[in-house]
Amino acid sequence: MRTLGEQPAVRDMDAVRRVCAAAGSVGAAGSAGAVGLPATDVPWSEDLQGRTVVVKCGGSTLEDPALRRSFAQDVVELWQAGLHPVVVHGGGPQISSMLDRLALEVRFEAGMRVTTPEAMDVVRMVLTGQVQRDLVGAINAHGPFAVGMSGEDAHTLTAVRRPAWVDGRPVDIGLVGDIVDVAPDTVRNLLAGGRIPVVSPVARGADGQIYNVNADLAASALAVALGADRLVMLTDVPGLYADWPRSTEVIPRLTAEALETLLPGLAGGMLPKMEGCLRAVRSGVGRVHVLDGRTPHAVLRGVLTEENPGTTVLPDEVPGITRGAAPAVAPHEEEAPA
Ligand SMILES: Nc1ncnc2c1ncn2[C@@H]1O[C@H](COP(=O)(O)OP(=O)(O)O)[C@@H](O)[C@H]1O
Ligand SMILES: CC(=O)N[C@@H](CCC(=O)OP(=O)(O)O)C(=O)O
Known part of the structure; x- marks a missing residue:
């Protein structure tokens, strides 16, 4: 068993086997996730040893106590298998x-919350004082792993005010920020100390303001700054629908170039999420998985099996994938969007 203070790259074969079994037990069809497979036969478990994986979990998943517990368990399993998980x-x-x-207004423009100064107080209080605390508690039910922090801490995330773009025009949405600088040392130090950082998407501005940052974009910027191997986006749908809301076909895999073409046609919360995916793979992150957070143990299945559920976004230059190709695997039918 890996213990606090050990070098994170230490390999724990028992933990890797447990991860394989857990991933297999939730129905992984891929060869690597099969129950009982000796870890020595699982090439990816070695490939990912010591690698950083940024996992973004949406509020919809965290609202459900059972899903929150399952997510927390997955994150601890990744840690025990020798990966470096960072949670946003x-x-x-x-x-x-x-x-x-x-009795304050709830309004979104292009997937971003219109954030007045009063709303900003609520955003900060709920994210850092409630959601983050509950998640840290769920992870720490397994041991003293998680340390919560805000993007404001130690200048980790610095943002500038950004408008929303609606029909090609900028719309003022208040105290919403886009990240322009990341200081990843505090997160790195926590990882080096054997902890699991849990980061709230609130940023400071060089102008002295505090900004509300979309959590997908915060996760993407942090993944880039940390040189993460993988970024995982857990959401409340099975993946990126090819033609939402008319169709329920999920795109299993696409390149950055293909995503760039699709981006202007996306709407709602999927728009900043896929913008974050694109920025990540264009800036060095190896791949991004968009996964259904409603599925128990979605993170283990997505990261540690070759099953590739949901939508995987790849950089343009990947051996075996044609540049800008249409989805490399035929879309598959899923249940209708809510
Ligand atoms: N092309 C699309 N594919 C899938 N979902 C989409 C698409 N376009 C818009 N959506 C909406 O985006 C939502 C997910 O984004 P969001 O609500 O921000 O989730 P989360 O809180 O998990 O980040 C879905 O529930 C769906 O309603
Ligand atoms: C600017 C903006 O929209 N910020 C988001 C931050 C939280 C978030 O992104 O949460 P989910 O991942 O659950 O959607 C908000 O205020 O809702």
């Missing part, structure tokens, strides 16, 4: 419900 959490539904209770 959302909290959109939780913020909206608190705004409702306070």
Whole structure:
């Protein structure tokens, strides 16, 4: 068993086997995720040893206590298998419900919350004081692993005010920021100390303001700055629908160039999410998995099996993938969007 203070790259074969079994037990069809497969036969388990994986979990997943527990367990399993998980959490539904209770307006433009100064107080309170605390508690039910922090801490995330782009025009959405600088040392130090950082998507501005940052974009910027191997985006749908809301076909795999073509046609929360995916693979992250957070143990299946559920976004230059190719695997039918 890996213990706190050990070098994170230390390989723990028992932990790797447990991860294989857990991934297999939730229905992994890929060869690597099969139950009982000796870890020595699992090439990816070695490839990912010591690698950084940024996992973004949306507020919709974290609202459900059972899914929150399953997510927390997956993150600890990744850690025990020798990976370096970094968690960035959302909290959109939780913020909206608190705004409702306070009779403050809930409004989004192009997937971004219109954030007045009063709403910003609520965003900060709910993200760092409620959602982050609950998640840290769920992870620490397994041991003293998680340390919560805000993007404001130690200048980790610095943002500038950004508008939303609606029909090609900028629309002022208040105290919403786009990240322009990441200082990853605090996160790196926590990883080096054997901890699991849990980061809230709140950023400071060089102008002295505090900004509300979309959690997908925060995760993407952090993944790039950390030189992460993988970025995982957990959401409340099975993946990127090819023609939402008309169709329920999920695109299993696409390149950055193909995604860039699709991006202007996307709407709602999927727009910043896929913008974050594109930025990540264009800036050195090896691949991004967009996964259904409603599926128990989605993270283990996505990262540690070759099953590739959901949508995988790859850089343009990947051996075996044609540059700008249409989805490399035929889309598959999923249940209708809610
Ligand atoms: N092309 C698309 N494919 C899938 N979902 C889409 C698409 N376009 C818009 N959406 C919407 O985006 C939502 C996911 O984004 P969001 O609500 O921000 O999730 P999360 O809180 O998990 O980050 C889906 O529930 C769906 O309603
Ligand atoms: C600017 C902006 O929209 N910020 C988001 C931050 C939380 C978030 O992104 O949460 P999910 O991942 O659960 O959607 C918000 O206020 O809802």
